[in-house]
Structure formats: structure tokens, C-alpha cells
Amino acid sequence: MIADTGTRLTTPLDDLPGSVGATFGPSSWRTITQSDVDRYANLSEDRNPIHVDPVAAAATPFGGTIVHGYLTLGLVVPLMAEVFTVTGFGMGINYGLNKLRFPAPVPVGSRVRVTGVVHAVSEIDGGYQVEPTVTFEIEGGAKPACVAEMVLRYYR
Template identity: 90%
Template sequence: MIADSGTRLTTRLDDLPGLAGVTFGPSSWRTITQSEVDRYAVLSEDRNPIHIDPVAAAATPFGTTIVHGYLTLGLVVPLMAEVFEVTGFGVGINYGLNRLRFPAPLPVGSRVRVTGVVESVSEIEGGYQVEPTVTFEIEGGTKPACVAEMVLRYYR
């Protein structure tokens, strides 16, 4: 296991069992633009005005458009790739989520980054299952935009 200045965690497949309790991150900050939200709305067919209509969104308790929760979650791939790496495996998969919450709205134009902790590692047939909790911090915010208890599998 290699931890680079407490930020990037790089480990080999066979070293995964020793990672329980290890933290990683934060990643770099990522700004989410209205253009990205609009494109996601088209792709997902989630055209809720709170995401894409600045006039309608201004009249809500949020006062502005907010990022789709699942768009925020989808950023876990590039942001986590900056701070968590497993090497020496054949294939890795996103096995799912144990729990997912969106504690605070993420205003469009805000910046987010991820931090994480490896909660557990268990042996499975042909590899390991890793369960990290990943938190999306909003710059200047008091609550996270997203907290995801992920389940990842790495096979030899």
C-alpha cells in the first residue's frame, strides 16, 4: 500500500485485506456547470425544472438550479480515480451500493470533491470485495452533497 501525502491510496490486489480503516482523498475540486446538468437531463430524461430552469428554481427554497443527485454520484468514477487505485487485478466491477444519501442540495456552479474510507474488505471467490464510503464535499458547505457506501469487486 502506498499513501501519497495522505491523498492518493495505491495498493495491489493482494494487499487489499489490510486496508480496512484506511482513508483516501481528498480529490481535486470539480465544478459542475449548467451545461453539464442540461446534457445529463437530456440523457437521463430527468427534466425536473429544479435542475434546468433557472427561473423556476429561483422560486424554490434552493434559490437556484441544483445538480441531479445521480449526476453527482456519477462523478465518483473520475474523482475517485484520482485518489484510489488498485493494481495487479484482472477485472474490477462496481457491484453496487449498500446505502446512498444526498444530505444537501448541490447548487449548479458549485465545486465538489471526494474523500473516502475503506470500511471493509472481504475475500470472495477469485478476489476481494471492498466497501468504501465516499463523501462528496461541497466547497464552503456544512453538509455533503452525497454519501455513498459503495461495493467494489476486484478479481484476479
């Protein structure tokens, strides 16, 4: 049985097939700071001035530093955990992405949150593959920051 408690979608592993079409979210808002961006730049070694040099970034059409797209995507784990839960499984993995787009830049200091919908669930050996689309909204933004067609696997 699927329990949809407003913004959180919770389902036991064996009930995943019944979750197709279910929505979840929005998550809480998450502010992405320049410190977050700088730490990510050091870890990823992506030190493009548009992300880490406020003076250079101010002279671009963005008017300031913007968040790395993959940093935004990386926030899917804590944000989605707030609004999507599968119970009764032994192991879960991120199997990949079918499609990924970054329609709008995220200015540093912005707040983002996620919403999602389960598009497909298929049985795999030992469990289920779930394909949700997750959309990152920028507070006050006209377009989403990121739209990811995810592929997740949950095993017994």
C-alpha cells in the same frame, strides 16, 4: 504493501485486506456547470425544473438550479480514480451500494470533491470485495452533497 502518498491510496490486489481503515482523498475540486446538468437531464430524461429551468428554480427555497443527485454520484468514477488505486487485477466492477444519501443539494456552479475510507474487505471467488464510504464535499458547504457506501469487486 499499501502505499499512502498523502491523498492517494494505492494497493496491490493481494494487499487489499490490509487497507481496512485506510483513508483517501480529497480529490481535486470539480465544478458542475448548467451545461453538465442539461446534458445529464437529456440523457436521463429527468428534466425536473429544479435542475433545468433557472427561472422556475429561482422561485424555490434553493434559489436556483441544483445538480441531480445521481449526476453528483456519477462523478465518483473520475474523482475517486484520482485518490484510490488498486493494481494487479484483471477486472474491476461496481457491485452496488449498501447505502446512499444526498444530505445537501449542490447548487449549479458549485465545486465538489471526494474523500473516502475503506470500511471492509472480504475475499470472494477470484478476488476481493471492497466497501469504501465516499463523501462528496461541496466547497463552502456545511453538509456533504452525497455519502455513498459503495461495494466494489476486483478480480484476478
